[in-house]
Amino acid sequence: MHQHTACPQPPDADENGIVHIPFADEQDTTKEISPIEARLRERHRVVHALLDQGHGIREIARELHLGGNTVRRTARAETPEQLLTGRHQPRPTQLDPYKPYADKQREEGCTNAVRLHAELKELGYQATYRILSHYLRPRRRPRIRTVARNHRASDRSPPG
Known part of the structure; x- marks a missing residue:
């Protein structure tokens, strides 16, 4: 155990290696953050704390069980907000300017x-019907489906 005292541990880890992560500083409490955002913010805090202690990228990656590129990208980001761009952010679509009309x-x-797709095409909408249909799907009223009874010839009474 004495050999491992120099091994990097995440901040606030006790002697058993259990990490005690305090809540982030009180920021804007009116905005609720997603689990992904919370994880990225915490990773940024831990990686930068270990870098400040003098640990290398490989060391941090091994200790935190992260990929080297993940640690490198986190280390390059000066603020957590720089990590919050990309595929998890909503992207503009061709339908956006036409959504209020639709x-x-x-x-x-x-x-x-x-018919709505045809009207939008007249207004300049150039994307496909499928994009519009996908947008409208959750906005549609649920249909009440009735199941027709299967009338077999043996169930019917004989004529006359």
């Missing part, structure tokens, strides 16, 4: 998506 038409009773 929503207004749906509220006014236009339930025919094909």
